Amino acid sequence: MQYSERALKADPMVEKLREFIQEGDYTAGDRLPAERDLTVRLEMSRTELRKALDALEREGFIWRHVGKGTFVAEPDGNRASDELVQLGRNLTPFRMMRARLVIEPAIAREAAINASGKDLSQMKRAMERARSATTWAEYEEQDDHLHSHIAEASDNLLLVSLFEHLNQVRRAVVWGSVIRDTPRPPATHTSFAEHAAIVQAIESRFPDAAYEAMRTHLRSVSDRLFGEA
Numbered sequence: 001m002q003y004s005e006r007a008l009k010a011d012p013m014v015e016k017l018r019e020f021i022q023e024g025d026y027t028a029g030d031r032l033p034a035e036r037d038l039t040v041r042l043e044m045s046r047t048e049l050r051k052a053l054d055a056l057e058r059e060g061f062i063w064r065h066v067g068k069g070t071f072v073a074e075p076d077g078n079r080a081s082d083e084l085v086q087l088g089r090n091l092t093p094f095r096m097m098r099a100r101l102v103i104e105p106a107i108a109r110e111a112a113i114n115a116s117g118k119d120l121s122q123m124k125r126a127m128e129r130a131r132s133a134t135t136w137a138e139y140e141e142q143d144d145h146l147h148s149h150i151a152e153a154s155d156n157l158l159l160v161s162l163f164e165h166l167n168q169v170r171r172a173v174v175w176g177s178v179i180r181d182t183p184r185p186p187a188t189h190t191s192f193a194e195h196a197a198i199v200q201a202i203e204s205r206f207p208d209a210a211y212e213a214m215r216t217h218l219r220s221v222s223d224r225l226f227g228e229a
Contacts, residue, residue, distance in 0.1 A: 013044055017052040018061065021072060032062070032070045047137050058172055065164070087169050096173045097222045101215060103166055104147065108198060108214035111153035112207040119153035123199045130185075131192055139185045146195060150214075153202065190220055 020042060026032065033041065039049050053070060056062045064070045111119070123146055130142035144167070151163035185191075194217035201209035 013042075013048045013052045014055045016042060016044070017049070018056060021056075021062070026072045028072050030072045031068075032072070034069070046135065050137055050141075054171065063168075064171075087172070091169065091173050093173055094222075094226055096170055097218065097225065099166065100170070101218050101222070103162065104150075104218060105211045105214040107151050107154050107159050107163060108202065109207040109211040110156060110159060111150050112202045112205055112210035114155035115153035115202050116155075119149060120199070120203050122149040123153070123202070127192075127195050127199060130195070134184050136180055136184060143191070143195075146199075150198070150202070190224075191217065194220055 017038075020038075021032065032038065035046065035049055035053075038044070039046055042049065044052070053062065053064070057064060060073055062070055063073050115123075126142045126146035126149060130139050130146065133139035133142060148163070148167070151160050154160065194213070197213040198210060198217060201213045
C-alpha cells in the first residue's frame with residue numbers, strides 16, 4: 001500500500017525514526033535493525049514503521065535493498081539515488097506500471113533460463129509467506145521479495161541492477177492512499193495464482209511461459225489499479 005507524500009512527512013513517527021538513527025551513532029553504510037526489532041524498540045506498529053521508512057527513503061536519508069535490509073545513506077545523499085527518487089516523484093503510477101510491463105517479463109524469461117535451486121526455494125518461500133500474511137503490509141513485503149528473487153534468478157548483474165533501480169523509482173512514485181476492503185489479502189486474491197504461474201514457468205524452464213505469466217500478472221495489477229491493462 002502506498003501513502004501520499006504529504007501524509008508521510010506530517011507523520012510524527014518519521015521524526016521518531018530519524019532521531020533513533022541520528023542518536024544511535026549510525027553512519028553512512030550501516031544497516032539498521034530488522035523491522036520486527038524496530039517496531040519493538042520504537043513502539044510502533046508495522047504499518048507506522050513502513051510509512052516512516054518510505055518517507056526517509058524518499059528524502060534520501062536511508063536506502064533499502066530487498067533481502068539485505070535498510071541502510072543509512074551518505075550524508076549529502078547519493079546523486080544517482082536522488083535522481084531516481086526525483087524521477088519517481090514526477091512519474092505517474094500508470095507510467096510506472098507501463099515500465100514494469102516492459103522490463104519485468106523479460107527478466108522473468110531470463111530467470112527461467114538461469115534460476116538455481118536456491119533461487120526457486122526463495123521464490124516459493126516468499127509466495128508461502130505472502131499467502132499467510134495477516135496484513136496487507138506483510139503481503140506487500142513478501143510480494144516485493146518475490147519479484148526481487150526473480151530478478152536475482154536472472155543471474156545477470158545488469159538486470160538485477162536495472163530491477164533495483166526500477167523498484168526504487170516505484171517506491172518514490174506518489175500513489176496516494178489505496179483503499180482496502182479487507183484487513184488482509186483474501187484467499188481468492190488473484191495475485192496468488194498469478195505468482196504461482198510465474199514461479200512454475202521458471203521452475204519448468206519455460207522462458208516464454210515465464211514472460212507471459214509475468215506480463216499477465218502485471219496487466220492484472222494494472223487493471224485493478226486503473227481499470228485498464
